[in-house]
Amino acid sequence: MSKRTVGVLGMQGAFQKHLDAIRACGHEALWVRDRDEVEQVEALILPGGESTTVGKLLDRWGLIEPVCRRAGEGMPLFGTCAGMIVMARTLEAETGQPRLRLMDLVVRRNAYGRQVDSFETDLSLPCLGEEPFRGVFIRAPMVTEVGEGVAVLGRHEDGIIFARQGNLLTAAFHPELTDDLRVHQYFLRMIDESSA
Numbered sequence: 001m002s003k004r005t006v007g008v009l010g011m012q013g014a015f016q017k018h019l020d021a022i023r024a025c026g027h028e029a030l031w032v033r034d035r036d037e038v039e040q041v042e043a044l045i046l047p048g049g050e051s052t053t054v055g056k057l058l059d060r061w062g063l064i065e066p067v068c069r070r071a072g073e074g075m076p077l078f079g080t081c082a083g084m085i086v087m088a089r090t091l092e093a094e095t096g097q098p099r100l101r102l103m104d105l106v107v108r109r110n111a112y113g114r115q116v117d118s119f120e121t122d123l124s125l126p127c128l129g130e131e132p133f134r135g136v137f138i139r140a141p142m143v144t145e146v147g148e149g150v151a152v153l154g155r156h157e158d159g160i161i162f163a164r165q166g167n168l169l170t171a172a173f174h175p176e177l178t179d180d181l182r183v184h185q186y187f188l189r190m191i192d193e194s195s196a
């Protein structure tokens, strides 16, 4: 695959590790904070953090329109954890927070409870091969319902934790907090599919 430029929205939360993961895959990583930078990238990652804050900053920085437009034109977009919440069309407990609302998902915030708000577990994600993927969950959401166009790529207990709708990918866990690059590599392959 030729060298690609992948953006990571860096407003709040765990964005540095995503930049590192893209570089470790051999591609250019761009820290994205404004509209011009959204236009420069071939794919974009929306990292974890606090979804209410991420949504407000997206709104304040005028990024909702350009990100939705580019995703609508086929640019691959990957939301992890809070990014999943921001990409979901519907929240079980709607808060009215600004969001992209791009994926046909119903999402439950803090789905694993506040008692055990962080945990790690081996996930079986067949699209990445047989080797389990170490899932790091931090006050993670889960998908409770998906629309017709959504492919479920992984589950943990009762919840869907990895899903794809065309050029849109989402994970409830934090692949950037492991050394395993397979989720980022999967996302990078989506760039070639979208430009094929």
Ligand code: GLN
Pocket: 047, 048, 049, 050, 051, 052, 080, 081, 082, 083, 085, 109, 110, 138, 139, 140, 141
């Ligand atoms: N619980 C956070 C929220 O609802 C998401 C946590 C995360 O991104 N690690 O926004």
